Amino acid sequence: MARVRPMTGDDVAPAQEVWDEAFTTMRSSYGLPAAVGAGSAERTRQRIRHLLTTDAGGSWVAEDDDGKVMGLAQALVRDDLWVLSLLGVATRGQDRGTGKALLDAALGYGREVANGLILCSRDPRAARRYVRAGFHLNPSVSAWGTVDRRRLPAAPGVRPGTPDDHDFVAELDRSLRHGAHGPDLDHLLTEGCRLWVLEGRGYALARGAKPVFMAAEDEEAARDLLWACLAQARSDDVVEVSWMTAHQQWAADVALDAGLELHPAGPVMTRDMPVPCLYLPSGAYG
Known part of the structure; x- marks a missing residue:
């Protein structure tokens, strides 16, 4: 089992590498095109750094036995809404309970906030994990x-x-x-x-x-x-x-x-809220 701990500034670069690997692997495995306008590695680092600044309590990493980052999760809270912004696990850390451990840590942030939103990948393991955590599944298209x-x-x-x-x-x-x-x-x-x-x-x-x-x-x-x-x-x-x-x-x-x-x-996952009909969400910021 990986060790899950709060993210620090030193984790931003390795967390970005893990996320890019996990995201790219997921899209290619389901026959999806390369993410359109996904931007550079630096933009991903800026995103991680931004949420580490605004929502340090929702930012977590998982380490392997050698102390290397092999997973990350970042959740944000804005008013009465909790959003899972990032959840990614390197290939070497998958199917070992790492994703669930990271999700549990992120769910602990803003636990008092009822409304929740997750923009889920097509990975069936992720969808199962979110449904088990109390989220409602709403199929989507791009x-x-x-x-x-x-x-x-x-x-x-x-x-x-x-x-x-x-x-x-x-x-x-x-x-x-x-x-x-x-x-x-x-x-x-x-x-x-x-x-x-x-x-x-x-x-x-x-x-x-x-x-x-x-x-x-x-x-x-x-x-x-x-x-x-x-x-x-x-x-x-x-x-x-x-x-x-x-x-x-x-x-x-x-x-x-x-x-x-x-x-x-992937599905749009909601908790204690309907899908807003006249709103298109961001995968990163809900």
């Missing part, structure tokens, strides 16, 4: 491909966001997902993501043409915001729209209209 720019409609009223919009974004997040993104929004904007706003009706945070997360007051606004994201794609860009359940039919319709293909993805 869409990817190149955007057919001939099909792009106008997205009237969608404009670049400013810091003055952050209070609106936080209010909408709390109404739909029980928690504002808070420091995660600031971190992602610093990384180069862009905020799009439809006045008083919704917003989308995007990295290039890929929505990172987005929320809206009504379905028409949600569609317009997703189209605004996809409109940023160049003709040869491969774009991905992730975590669409049956509750987000509007997003699947837009993706298909844009020329993207739908593919099975």
Whole structure:
């Protein structure tokens, strides 16, 4: 059994290597394409470092007998929402109870928070683990491909966001997902993501043409915001729209209209909350 302990700053680099190995292996084993826009190893390190700063109590690593990191888990708490951001185990540490031990440690952080969200991989071991931990399974699909720019409609009223919009974004997040993104929004904007706003009706945070997360007051606004994201794609860009359940039919319709293909993805796992219909989550930040 691996030894699970709190993560420290010295663990960031080896944890990133473990995560990249686990994530890449998982996607290739299920015939998924390389993660679109996943970014560099440095971006992954920044993500781990960011959550270690904001949620040290939810950041854990597993060590092997030689003291080398072979697994990590990071959970975050934002208002009344708990999110599992990362859970990865190196190949050499799998099927030894390491993943369960890391999940148990992460679940202990924010134990008093009822609402929970996990964006699960297609690994059946992960899905089983989360269901056993009390999460409800909601099947999802992802869409990817190149955007057919001939099909792009106008997205009237969608404009670049400013810091003055952050209070609106936080209010909408709390109404739909029980928690504002808070420091995660600031971190992602610093990384180069862009905020799009439809006045008083919704917003989308995007990295290039890929929505990172987005929320809206009504379905028409949600569609317009997703189209605004996809409109940023160049003709040869491969774009991905992730975590669409049956509750987000509007997003699947837009993706298909844009020329993207739908593919099975891992489930959206929820605890004590429904899937927000007018929200597309981030795998990293919920």
